[in-house]
Amino acid sequence: MTVTAPKGFRAAGVTAGLKASGTPDVALVVNDGPADVAAAVFTTNRCKANPVLWSExxxxxxxxxxxVLNSGGANCYTGPRGFQTTHAxxxxxxxALGMGAVDVxxxxxxxIGEQLARDPLLAGVDKAVAALSPGGGPAAAEAIMTTDTRSKQVHVPGTGWSVGGMAKGAGMLAPALATMLVVLTTDAAVDAGTADAALRAATRVTFDRxxxxxxxSTNDTVLLMASGASGITPDADxxxxxxxxxxxxxxxxxxxxAEGAEHDITVEVVRAATEDDAVEVGRAxxxxALFKxxxxxxxxxxxxxxxxxxxTTAAFDPATLDVAFNGVWVCRDGQPGEPRDGVDLSGRDVYVVVDLKAGKATATIWTNDLTHGYVHENSAYST
Amino acid sequence: MTVTAPKGFRAAGVTAGLKASGTPDVALVVNDGPADVAAAVFTTNRCKANPVLWSExxxxxxxxxxxVLNSGGANCYTGPRGFQTTHAxxxxxxxALGMGAVDVxxxxxxxIGEQLARDPLLAGVDKAVAALSPGGGPAAAEAIMTTDTRSKQVHVPGTGWSVGGMAKGAGMLAPALATMLVVLTTDAAVDAGTADAALRAATRVTFDRxxxxxxxSTNDTVLLMASGASGITPDADxxxxxxxxxxxxxxxxxxxxAEGAEHDITVEVVRAATEDDAVEVGRAxxxxALFKxxxxxxxxxxxxxxxxxxxTTAAFDPATLDVAFNGVWVCRDGQPGEPRDGVDLSGRDVYVVVDLKAGKATATIWTNDLTHGYVHENSAYST
Structure with a gap:
């Protein structure tokens, strides 16, 4: 269920003292090969953090x-000195591992906007190297948490190979500011083109939505490393x-x-003229804020x-739109439909369907409600 | 200080019973001429309310x-029946006033999403017609309030002519959902082109920002009516x-x-390559939500x-941006600048300056903070 589940990877999570809370804050995931194929997707924010500038x-x-990942400081908007910290x-x-900095x-x-404490961070790196182990995935996943209330890990088995992963964040790739970091590992023997295509296709319909x-966010990164240790090259699909x-x-x-959320909302836009239209409407x-x-x-x-x-600019006729909340079509043809009293939103999951009646494309966007908890978490000084 | 301050206008505000609160809910402003020049700007939302479809x-x-204006119901997403209510x-x-419906x-x-009670509304219109007076502006301004905590009125004197106005709303023209309605009156003798140009130029740098x-919003409307009753044609500028x-x-x-706001925030973007760039950055x-x-x-x-x-796509170099809060340049060249401890945000007014160092254009956007009060006001059932 983690980044060290696929063969060829070691990981560690240690405490370097970057966080006032004293919880683990440095994670390291190493690909021992034989291959060192990787693919990555970064934030599209133009004002990027130093680690993103480096990793690109x-x-x-x-x-x-x-x-190598650290919590306890984004090293973002910290200028040349911050970039030197990333480089160091x-x-x-x-x-420590006998490779080039350009491999890391x-x-x-x-x-954001504060310098990372370089010496404690570097000491933490040493500690993480010493702690590397094939069972270190869960510790690594824990060390990247910030406002996360639990660590996030995954393992998807293939036939003789698998994909593992860990993530942190209360936001998402694009957009987000509660930095999302994702490390995926696989022991499949894939080339860089296959890895890149698979990662981009996946993020486009998951984290991007x-x-x-x-x-x-300024720091979002999704990284896929492939060790090839299984010796198996799966079908690309x-x-x-x-x-x-x-x-x-x-x-x-x-x-x-997600920070402060009380509902997980799925917005499915159906019968759009194009997938782009469906995404545009879903994202809008x-x-x-009022809907949330x-x-x-x-x-x-x-x-x-x-x-x-x-x-939005999506193709639809306002007078024909239908909207359902949790299966109840409360809006039909742009007017009141079934009674809204029939909708129960007391559960955590909310499922909205918007029927544009303009084509055959569909897209799903996931979001959360806007709560007192969100305002509270994001209004405290220096969060 | 109101719509009836300029000569040639009568107004009224009455209670038709559309609001559960029992407060005034129907307003009427009549231009007695001699001219009946008017200009208007409406929401750019494609899903418009019936009164906007009519008034266009x-x-x-x-x-x-x-x-004629009513609070107590937006008549939005109410289909053909709702449009008939507007028409009626x-x-x-x-x-009642001896004019055509096309003059109103x-x-x-x-x-939104609920039918207006047509009979009470029409009875309210009769009542408003009976109550029309040259001193009726304040009553009209009161009758259009919804979540407003106070009525909004204005009077700007010219030389022998003036501009009066009233507004309601906790939002703004584009965007907004807490419907903004504005009625401006003037006794200046202006032609339709002058009125239209003046109104569009004004809204572009005020309500639009x-x-x-x-x-x-689905209902936003800014209307300017010119009676010509002063007999004076001012210089267009x-x-x-x-x-x-x-x-x-x-x-x-x-x-x-604004609903639930505790701070009024002015975001001034300076040294932008173009005014559009400055507006884009200010609006972003x-x-x-995190900034707010x-x-x-x-x-x-x-x-x-x-x-x-x-x-944004605005021209600037992230490594050279400066930001000030209430006069303290907390960010210089994309890095920490003056100590943030020096910033006092305890007052209601917050003044942010962003220096793009990319040109000579400037724009100002006004907004509010995101508060528990905002979430509360907008999360209650059927608000």
């Missing part, structure tokens, strides 16, 4: 032999499906642990859904 | 002789300045009365400002 360079050759972190890992992806999460609060399943599972874990709804407040208040407020849809 | 038709010839309302006003603009605000919660001043004043009143910041929560928590979290700016 590392990934230019689509290879990586290790990833990669070098420390490389020196770096991820950071925590406060998580939209917790519409805010795009089969491999892609496993990667997608792993991403889907982790995305769901992120959603259900998922980003409507309504769900918090257990109010099946379909008017706010139509109002959000009306801000 | 009325305004096709850039003339209006009356506007305009006809009732027209019959209709505005509604309140719950209010971004309380990023949600675009002087007239435009007065309309702009009236809009600016009302926009400020809307901002300071104003829509960041930070302000609620009195946290000068400039990292969230950079992260929001990073989602």
């Amino acid at each position: 360079q590392v990934m230019a050759n689509r290879r990586a032999r290790a990833v 972190t990669a070098e420390r890992v490389a020196d 992806v770096v991820c950071s999460t925590g406060l 998580l939209d917790s609060d519409g805010c795009m 089969e491999f892609a499906a496993a990667v997608r399943a792993a991403c889907q599972d982790l995305a769901r874990q992120l959603l259900t642990d 709804i998922a980003r409507s 407040c309504a769900v918090f208040g257990r109010d099946p407020n379909w008017g706010r859904i139509l109002a959000a849809a009306g801000t | 038709q009325v305004m096709a010839n850039r003339r209006a002789r009356a506007v 309302t305009a006809e009732r006003v027209a019959d 603009v209709v505005c509604s605000t309140g719950l 209010l971004d309380s919660d990023g949600c675009m 002087e007239f435009a300045a007065a309309v702009r001043a009236a809009c600016q004043d009302l926009a400020r009143q809307l901002l300071t009365d 910041i104003a829509r960041s 929560c930070a302000v609620f928590g009195r946290d000068p979290n400039w990292g969230r400002i950079l992260a929001a700016a990073g989602t």
Whole structure:
């Protein structure tokens, strides 16, 4: 159920003292090969954190032999000094493991706009190297937690190979600000093109469609490392499906642990003219503060859904839209439909369907409600 | 200080019983001429309310002789029956005042997705017609309130003519969902082109730059009626300045009365390559839930400002951005600048400056913080 489940990987999670809480804060995942294939997707935010600037360079050759991650500080908007800290972190890992710094992806999460404490971090790297083990996945998953209330791990078995993974975050890839970090591992023998294609296809329909609060993070990274240790090269479609399943599972874990959320909302847009249209409408709804407040208040407020849809350029006729909450079609043809009293929003899962009646495409966006807890978690000084 | 301050207008505000609270809910403003010039700006939401669909038709010839407004129901997403209610309302006003229904603009605000009670509304129209008076402006302003805690009125004097106005709303023109309705009156003798140009220029830099919660309303309407009763035709620039001043004043009143807000935030983006760039960056910041929560928590979290700016296509170099909170440059060149401890966010007004260092254009966006009060007001059932 973790990054060390596939063969060829060791991991560790240790405490370097970066967090005031004193909980583990440095994780290391090493690919012992024989292959060192890797693929990655990063935040599309133009104001990126230093570890993202570094790791984009590392990934230019689509290879990586290790990833070192820290919580307790995002190393974001920290200028050249912050970049040097990232570089030093990669070098420390490389020196200890006999590889080049250019083989080491770096991820950071925590406060932005503050320098990371470099010496404690580097001492933590040494400690993590010493603690590396084939059973170290759970400890690594724990060390990357910030506001997460539980660690997130996954294992998707193939035939003689598998995909493992861990994640942290209360947000999502694009957008998010509660940094999402995901490390996926596999012992399948795949080439860089296959790995990259599988990862991009998977993130496009999983993490990219998580939209917790519409805010795009500065540090988000999804990394896939392939060791080839199983000696098996799966069919590309089969491999892609496993990667997608792993991403889907982790995305769901992120959603259900989102900051302050009381409802997990699935917005399914059906009969759109194009998938892009469906995504645009779903995202507009998922980003409507008014809709999200309504769900918090257990109010099946379909008017706010139509109002959000009306801000998009998607093809549809406002006078023919249908909307269902948990199976009750409260809006038919842009007017009141079945009685909204029939909708029960007391459970955690809320399932919204919007029928555009404009084509055959469908897309699903996942989000959360907007709650007092969200405001509280994000308003405390320096969170 | 109101719509009846300029010569040639009568108004009334009465109670028709549309609101459970029993407070006034029908307003009427009549232009007694001699001119009946009018200009209007409506929500750009594609899913518009019935009164907007009606009033867009009325305004096709850039003339209006009356506007009837109701609170207690938005008549939005109510289908053909709802449109008939709007039509009947305009006809009732027209019959009573000896004009055509096509001379009557209709505005509604309140719950969406529910039919308006037509008979009480029409009886309320009769009552309003009977109550019309040259001193009726304040009563009209009161009758259009929904979640507003106070009525909003304005009077900007010219030389022998003036502009009056009233507004309701806890949101803004584009976007907003807490419907913004604005009626401006003037006794200046202006033609339709002058009125239209002045109104569009004014709304573009006032209501359009209010971004309380990023949600675009279905009912927003800004109407300007010109009676010509002063007999004076002001210089077009002087007239435009007065309309702009009236809009600016009302926009400020809307901002300071936004639902649940504890801070009024001014985001000024300076040294942008273009005004569009400045607006895009300002709006991205104003829509960041994380930034708005930070302000609620009195946290000068400039990292969230950079992260929001990073989602835009505006020209700038992330490594050179400066950000100030209330005069303290907490971020210099994309890194920590002056100590954030020096920022005092205990007052209601928060003034953020973002220096893009990319050109000479500037724009200002106004928004509010995201508070427990906002979540509370927007999560209660059927608000």
